[in-house]
Structure formats: structure tokens, C-alpha cells
Amino acid sequence: MSNLLLKVENLKTYFVKKNFLRKEKHYVKAVDGLNFHVNKGETLGIVGESGCGKSTMGRSILRLIEPTDGQVIFNNQNIRTLSEKEMRKLRGEMQIVFQDPYASLNPKMTVGAILFEALKTHDIGKNAKDRLSIVQDLLVKVGLSPIHINRYPHEFSGGQRQRIGIARAIAVNPSLIIADEPVSALDVSVQAQILNLFQELKNSLGLTYIFIAHDLSVVKHVSDRIGVMYLGRIVELSDKKSLFKEPLHPYTQALMSAVPSLDPDSSKQRIILNGDIPSPSNPPSGCAFHTRCPFKQNVCETVVPKEIKVSDDRYVYCHQFDTDYKDAFS
């Protein structure tokens, strides 16, 4: 039996922006050619600065936003060819947990009603009594108490609200959960508790995660493999250990330089990024990172880097590792 759960091939999601005055259209290339896979039972972390397309990627995989191009193969099914009805059925298998649990929970519904509705929509539970008992179980599973069932979202703390968001996601027995910065809105003291809950649920329910964060220390905590995103693309993807031991892409190195090191002898060269992230509506030519890269050569301005396979489970998009351009960097 294959261990593969999800395969994303050349996924692109462009937003059209119209300028009515000049009657022009231009494209925001939020996701611009993603390739990766996720194995059953693993956590793939996705990390990158604000605006690099992480949320658009997550929503495009679930078709909450319609991708512009590419394939999303989930459990051997190409989900881009499914009808809306088939897709609705499949959404039970793929759930999303949002950054801001308050915005994603209906403030007029009690927690019990929110979870009850999720069960009903996906036809889980034989009858109302059965569903009530499932809801009580769910609350316990996420570290809340069944006595919370009649409370409204505003009666909970931020961390508790995220627990409700997680309960709603696991209510429908998904195999894949896309967690879109699920701890970034929480106090640091609460973040670890929620990350631990994700880990516990993964083990007890056999879940697979795509875990999105802008902070490397968060993805380091939870991931088996990590993909680093820059301007709509993955620039490096690696197992966690190799990535932290030897980051290859200059952008990965820069992200790591930003994480404070506790090791006073650390000989790691700090890479400080110049300037802001360029706009995805007008991305730089060649390698999109060239405008901020300390190792930039002429080739980087004109040629788009190809995938360089470094080892079985590791690839990088950077001309420094392309034997064709070895001389340019010597």
C-alpha cells in the first residue's frame, strides 16, 4: 500500500486585479508552481514571510480557492476534476484550522451547536443523542470540558477557542489537516500547549498535517519535513534534521539567522536580508530571491533555478547547487 496521501504538482493560484481606470488586468501570483508530496502520518511544515502565499496554498489544496493551474492528487484522486458535490464529500477528509479561531467560529452559536452542525453536515452520528455524545467526547479530546457545551466563543480564552477550532476539524474524522498558522495569534505561553495538542491528536487519531507558520521555531517543533516558501514557490524542501544542520538556500539561511541562537560559539554566518519582500504582482525575473540574495550572480537575474535534488528527500532551487553554473559562484 502506498504511503502517499497528497501530491501537489505545479500548483498555481493567481488572483486577477483589475484597474478600471486603465482597463488593465494584472495578476497577483500568490502561488506560482508548487511541487511537493505529503506522506500518511507525517507533518510537512511550510514556512515563509507574510504574503509569500502560504494561506493561498492551503486554501487552494482544499479548493476553497480555485487554483489557476496544476494538480492536487489526494488519495489517488485528482481533486481538481471533482464536482462540487464530490468535493463537499471529500472535504470531510481534508480539514483546515485557521489562524484566528474567533473569526472562524460563528459568534451566535454555542460550541455545542458549532460542533453539532459540523457532524450533521458530514452525516456523522446516527441521531441527535448520538451526536451529542460525540460532541462531548470531542470537547474532552481537545482538553475542554463537556460543561462548556453551552458556552459561546466569546466566553473562551484565545487558546480555548483554538481548541474549539481543532475540535471542529477533527469532528469529521479527516485524514489530513491543514493548520494555517494556528498558534500565531496566541500568547507564547499558550502556543506550546496548542502545539502539544496537535501532536497528541496526530498520534491518537493517526492524522497527517500540513503545518503553516511564518516562524521557523514553530515548524521546527512539529514537522518531519519542512518546505521553505518565497514569493509563491518552495525554494528548499528537506527533512527537518538536515535543514537545520545545513540550510542550503540563502533564504533558508537568512530565516535561520533571524532565530536567536543560544550557542555562544555558533560560527554560523548571519545573513541579514536587505529590503522588503517583492510584490507577487511583479515578481523579479530569474530567481525571485535575487533582489535580496547576498550571493547573487548575473545568471540569477535571468534564469529561473531548476529543482536540484540533493538527496532522496531533499531539494533546493538555487543556481549555486546547479553544476551548470558552478563557475559563476567560484
Ligand SMILES: Nc1ncnc2c1ncn2[C@@H]1O[C@H](COP(=O)(O)OP(=O)(O)OP(=O)(O)O)[C@@H](O)[C@H]1O
Ligand atoms: N483574494 C485575493 N485577491 C487578491 N490578492 C490576494 C488575495 N488573497 C491573497 N492575495 C495576495 O496574495 C499574496 C499571498 O497571500 P497569502 O495570504 O496567501 O500569504 P501568506 O503567506 O498566508 O501571508 P501571511 O503570513 O500574512 O498570512 C499576497 O500578496 C496577498 O496580498
Ligand SMILES: [Mg+2]
Ligand atoms: Mg496566511
